[in-house]
Amino acid sequence: MLAQPWRRRPATVAAAGEIAAFDRVIVFDEDRSLMLRGTLPDVPSLLLHHQELFLVGPDEKGRALIRVAGLCQIFPMKVDAREARPKEREPGLPGHPPHARGFRRLRRGAHGWLYAVATGAVGAVVMLLGLWPLSPLALVVGGVLLTLAALTTPAAVQLSRYYSQATAAADAATGWTSLPITLFPWEPTNVVAGLVQLPGRTVLIQFPLPNLDVIANIADTGTIWIWGNPADVVAVGAPQLPVLTVGVLQADRDKPPEEPQPWLLRGNDPGLREIPALRR
Structure with missing residues (x-):
């Protein structure tokens, strides 16, 4: 097709x-x-x-x-052969808030560090159970889980902090703020970033765990929609789009850092995402 x-x-x-x-x-x-x-x-x-x-x-x-x-x-x-009637449209209200699903995703992200801690706890339990009676397989599996937890915990804690700040800002917000933005060209392994035009100044914004739909809307329109007022960490989306993602504003920079994005976050980079239907 x-x-x-x-x-x-x-x-x-x-x-x-x-x-x-x-x-x-x-x-x-x-x-x-x-x-x-x-x-x-x-x-x-x-x-x-x-x-x-x-x-x-x-x-x-x-x-x-x-x-x-x-x-x-x-x-x-x-x-579908069954008949149905059209759903009634909701009145288009200015400043319509994001969908509740977007807020739920932010709140889940604020507790993301728990997954890394749980992985480490499971690894420790598996290793202890493998000591008596001695089980090399259990020791290997427990060691792998502990290593994975040690590698992912720093990034998970930092991400959870960003999501927690964005959640607090979104809960306190009452409307959208739209601003002009220019995204930097995407490069493999680098963070997704751009320059936002605030009143009287330009600031750098980075998306540590970007949502593909939000980034695509920003790239297509040249406009960023922030739910609330600009702050250090903001909830970014678009009216009618039932998704929110996290943006980190840095007023003292005008280009993204040179160091590569942490490997834990590279799999979510928009440049690496494929449409499943096209892949098949």
Whole structure:
């Protein structure tokens, strides 16, 4: 299907029925209406706002692919024969706050250090159990877990501190602040960073654990949306986008550090991310 051209079509979200195991969307494809179902964790609010999507298919087996402006992911869908009515749109309020899911992700990140500590604790227990009776395998496994915990704990603690500060700033915020930004060209292993134009000065911003959708929106629009007022650590997102990520502002710098990004964080770099549907 990916060899076919994408078709831009009007669409909306279907009202939830009695069984809400899947999200459903209604696509108005030329002279017919298509009901498609799939798992769409971040799509409904954006689709209700844009009232359109990009479609490939469906094929002879009823399979289709969709994309929605603002998100980088391709979503696999299936034709659904059941009827449904369109979901009512929420009134477009200025300064609409981020989705609750974005706040939950920030709060989970604030406790990320617990995973590293738990890994070390499990490793210590496995090593102790391997001492009597003596078990070389248990000693090796416990040692690997302890080493992994020792390597990841410093970065995990620093990230948790950033997320905790961003969570506190987001909880106290009441509206969006939009500012011009210029992202630095991405280079392998380096942190994602850019220059933000604050009133009267330019500051460096770094994204220690960047979200691909947020970074893509920033790169496309040249605008950064901060939930709240600029501070040392901020929650960054975009109106209607149900995601928040962390940005660290540094007023005394005008370019990112030369040292490479910690290896623990490199796997989340937008330059290394692929779309699963394209990979298959």
